[in-house]
Amino acid sequence: MPDVIPHDSVGLVSPRTQHFDEPLTLRSGRVLPQYDLVYETYGELNADCSNAILICHALSGDHHAAGYHSMDDKKPGWWDSCIGPGKPIDTRRFYVVALNNLGGCAGSTGPTSINPETGEVYGPEFPIVAVRDWVQSQARLADALGIQQWAAVVGGSLGGMQVLRWSIQYPDRVKHAVVIASAPKLSAQNIAFNEVARQAIAKDPDFHDGWYHKHGTIPKSGLMQARMLGHLTYLSDDAMREKFGRELREGKLNFSFAPEFEVESYLHYQGEKFSTRFDANTYMLMTKALDYFDPARDYDNDLVKCLSQSKCDFLVISFTTDWRFAPERSLEIVNALTHADKNVSYACIESTNGHDAFLLPIPRYLNLFHAYMERVATSCNLPEVSA
């Protein structure tokens, strides 16, 4: 909890909700008759609506990207290191929009919402949404906010996939695309990890095929296992060695199966925390959206042909110890973009923090990101801010 709000924070923020009555036809063919998107904004939209930045969240993220909801909050939003006055996405220059994606569990319509057709909670009957569906719904949110073109669409991990999708789905509505720690599609290994996570949830006796709310349960142990596995893939071997080594909680071996090593209790803590805040059906959906993402599929599996549709400039960033979306995966995007003759810059940031690095305040990363966002501001003719 902040005693005082830091000077480089966007401060106290409140989410807003936008309701949509126009039905949304999804990639699966199913239709969402109506839906809500919950979102936050930071900074001021300028008169010609040319300074708007869209933040796309990753697997377990939401609309609360920066600032605090109240003075009692223990932590700021999930990307507070990059959004705020004087930060890479400088809210003195940009108007930042962050939303919770469809199928989420932080306020936007998802499995925990009421299905208007049955009057009951959607639960496992909520349609499986694809990255392109999110992007379409985000475009409708842009319409509602009066934003014709984003100065930049920005995202890490699954968020980066939404950015790629934006660049080809609405080429005229994106000026710059920032794709961080992402990939043009999942590898078999990535899909395998997701499946193990989904199985952990599905096989939890409290899951009840996704109808756990009807049974008054939550598949806590399944969610915990899914999160623990996910967390492993976000960290690097180096980071875990640095953070935990082989430290024992009680300083000695107890010859029991209770958590003894620090790394075990850390994973338990992360899993526990996650299982009480995140909806299991949402987790199933989000991992499916990840698995299905493969925009080149519609272009003869040719990523060059696919990204040729885009008209924006790109910044692609990867991290040395990220093995979930390794630097080679970012290079696939970069190479496709150079082959398609697009403007692209690429940097691979030295870090021991694995995939998680994209959320952390690594000096070289922030400097580079900041420099690029200044370029975005210049290309949009945004006025300078006095230091």
Added chain:
Amino acid sequence: MSGLREDLAIIQQWVKPNSQVLDLGCGEGTLLRYLQDSKNVRGYGLEIDDDKITACIRNGVNVIEQNLDNGLSNFRDSSIDTVIMTQALQAVQRPDLLLDEMLRIGKEAIVTFPNFGYWRTRFYLMLKGRMPMSETLPYNWYDTPNIHMCTFRDFEVLCRGKGIRILNKTVVDDQHKEHWRMQVWPAMLGEIAVYHITRR
């Protein structure tokens, strides 16, 4: 420094307007930025230094973090009009292979490197009996990044062996300036070589 360094000014004469350029070891992107502004050239710079990469981004040029010693297989044959490499040939693991790569990707290439046959260098070695050091080559033999020094003649022999055609060449001094005296006896009097080459 005002204006463009003289060797860069020479290079830009050999780059066609509206063409596509790849700059290997592009530094802070000075040349690319100049070519973008004055000749409407499109292109990418490759660089490995953290600060220089950020400077390129600030400079408004496309920069890709890439180590030249790992090759250029990510660029397609004849996909670039001119591949440029200033003052980096002598610092890579295999200058001969990189030269092949430059002319695989590029229709033409421009290369600059310090001339080890420069008269001062020759005299330094002859008189002092030690590896030459100068303003252009300020390093000790054991810590120099310049691991493959060559003379103009060495370079031209390599080109001949590879069937590479020299379209243009000139020399500049350590201030990167051209002078008539150097053109009279470039192999001896030129400090930095600037070659414009092709395979066609």
